[in-house]
Amino acid sequence: MKHTRVRVVVVLSAALLAVAGCSSSSSSKPSSTPTPKVAASPSPAGVSAEKWAIAWDLWGLPTPPPRNLDTLNKELLPAKAQNLTNMSGVPVANQVSDAVVAQWLAGYQRTSSIENYLLTHLADQALQSGPLADPSKTADVFYSDLNTIAAAKQAKATALAWTVPFKDQAVGVAFVPEALRTAAKGTLQQFPLSEYVIVVRYGGPAQVDQVFADGHKVPVMQQPAGYQGTWLSAGQYKVDPVLGPLWYGQTTLDCKDFPALASVCSLLGP
Numbered sequence: 001m002k003h004t005r006v007r008v009v010v011v012l013s014a015a016l017l018a019v020a021g022c023s024s025s026s027s028s029k030p031s032s033t034p035t036p037k038v039a040a041s042p043s044p045a046g047v048s049a050e051k052w053a054i055a056w057d058l059w060g061l062p063t064p065p066p067r068n069l070d071t072l073n074k075e076l077l078p079a080k081a082q083n084l085t086n087m088s089g090v091p092v093a094n095q096v097s098d099a100v101v102a103q104w105l106a107g108y109q110r111t112s113s114i115e116n117y118l119l120t121h122l123a124d125q126a127l128q129s130g131p132l133a134d135p136s137k138t139a140d141v142f143y144s145d146l147n148t149i150a151a152a153k154q155a156k157a158t159a160l161a162w163t164v165p166f167k168d169q170a171v172g173v174a175f176v177p178e179a180l181r182t183a184a185k186g187t188l189q190q191f192p193l194s195e196y197v198i199v200v201r202y203g204g205p206a207q208v209d210q211v212f213a214d215g216h217k218v219p220v221m222q223q224p225a226g227y228q229g230t231w232l233s234a235g236q237y238k239v240d241p242v243l244g245p246l247w248y249g250q251t252t253l254d255c256k257d258f259p260a261l262a263s264v265c266s267l268l269g270p
Contacts, residue, residue: 082170084267108247110244133250140251141252157218164206197235204223230255
């Protein structure tokens with residue numbers, strides 16, 4: 001299941017997706033741990049702070065994430081989101097509007113921000129409880145996150161920190177033709193591609209550290225300046241009654257590991 005193991009390396013930077021605007025071009029992982037205490041704005045679902053806290057307690061996290069964490073660290077965001085469904089060759093029936101793309105990416109930004117918080121706070125129980133993905137699939141969807149948390153706990157670390165976060169260079173929503181989804185089934189096995197995917201190009205430098213009670217840190221992932229990668233997230237837009245709009249995850253795939261997906265991974269413009 002190699003395709004799920006790259007998640008810790010890249011998904012946190014996508015917590016910082018920009019939804020400032022969409023462009024029909026033809027040609028987004030993050031704060032250090034712990035997340036700063038900030039005044040929480042109402043969640044998109046409009047739930048009270050009490051209901052928000054109760055929900056997270058049931059998911060195994062007594063101290064919930066701040067409800068506006070997806071508005072932080074915007075300096076790491078790309079300037080625009082790209083609507084890749086409007087490109088030549090995509091059937092009109094499968095094209096979506098810029099407004100829909102912005103909506104999906106806003107949900108994805110929120111999902112990734114929450115995932116980042118759970119990973120850096122070693123909240124493996126909450127990751128497996130199902131708020132961000134189908135509970136029956138979380139062990140696979142968050143395979144790398146869960147392994148990274150387990151390693152940190154075994155080392156007696158108290159947290160993980162993005163000492164140097166990745167920067168998302170470009171992000172967009174793309175349509176995946178049925179023929180490609182069918183052809184990919186044999187390779188991806190139990191991780192089918194969704195009809196629409198979010199594509200992210202990200203760049204280094206980057207570093208993730210284990211953080212210990214005495215304050216010292218041990219690097220567990222490092223990438224140099226100039227490092228670049230592209231990955232895509234299969235899933236669907238969903239409005240959770242407590243968490244608000246989400247990109248409900250199926251799986252995240254590193255494009256370099258799946259040449260068959262090059263036609264989708266290469267769609268992002270500058």
